[in-house]
Amino acid sequence: MKQGKISNRVIRRLPKYLRQLQELADNDVDHISSGELGSKMGLTASQIRQDFSCFGEFGQQGYGYSVEKLLTEISAILGVELDYPTVLVGVGNLGRALAINFDFASIGYRLMAAFDVDPDLIGTTLSGIPILSMDDIEDYVRENHIIAAVLAVPRTVTHEVTLHLQNCGIRAICNFTNTDLGLQNTDILVENVLFSDSFLTLGYYLAEELRAESSDIQEDTL
């Protein structure tokens, strides 16, 4: 694997490449040209070639890219094989949905335990992992060398829980609380999953369509 600094913009496209390539592999496609891959992803052939040149050479002039080689290489770059020890923090509806429906193992995370404050939940299991008391989270993270936390607690306790995670040296947080964790000046890596951004973006495109339609109607009635 070629090393070096890859721009954030390219990195954010890697999961999309991975998904697209997985689909091609599932459909028994061996090779694909930068043009074909580009048209599937809404990118130009030259953008594809430029992206891939950031981390090595996968293609051969006239043959296109090997789907399998690309899949292996991009998975490695994304650390999919690294199996990060992970905890789920918060076993409400969202935490439960993630533990039950989301395949953490397939993308490099090993979910080892969940934490909550509800005495009815503590001591039970969820998708095969134990639900433990939030009081024990710092000890557990230290003793089990936990690297990542999936944060799915209510907004009101987000700050308090984030402090616990910071105290025990967590390395990365995938934040589903829809609030800012205020960890800008720390070494902790944070990825915010902000549902509102998706709805707002969708709202923009809807508004644009509705405006266009209403101006069509106005023109028709002139």
Place this chain on the structure above:
Amino acid sequence: MKQGKISNRVIRRLPKYLRQLQELADNDVDHISSGELGSKMGLTASQIRQDFSCFGEFGQQGYGYSVEKLLTEISAILGVELDYPTVLVGVGNLGRALAINFDFASIGYRLMAAFDVDPDLIGTTLSGIPILSMDDIEDYVRENHIIAAVLAVPRTVTHEVTLHLQNCGIRAICNFTNTDLGLQNTDILVENVLFSDSFLTLGYYLAEELRAESSDIQEDTL
């Protein structure tokens, strides 16, 4: 509001501007310079000025931007005031989490009903909205002029449910199923909320850090 084609890249930044400006307004900040706003958002002053110039002039040389004006204008561009009639499809853990915890009204969506196949749920309510039978979804969408659907059904029924939504003329889908809806060649607007992309991106940065640390260790032991 200045009209015209705004690039997708700028549009995807609008929700982030909205969040940042809301925070400034909450902290009683009246004006902000492009430099200050840029440093809060990880952008350069000139990127900020360029973005804002796409949809009009909000700033005055030497005074910076009016936070309130920007908030009003960006909210309007995003269609936050438009109140899109919306249904929730799927009342599992994730659908429940969304209905209970997510403030749809504040970002322009009016949640009117939820749909599920579970006879124990049908006829009950969730966060003040009725849970109706999936059999009735096409009629309901048509009769109530529903514009948007929040899709939170299990992966296995995604295709079938998507067909229902397509049949009854839904305009937009916010897709939480983590699968592709296959609606590329239709007029339906789709926004995919892909949890895996967030985890994969986080995994990349973690892998990068761990590689750097292990090479530090190797150098120390030379």
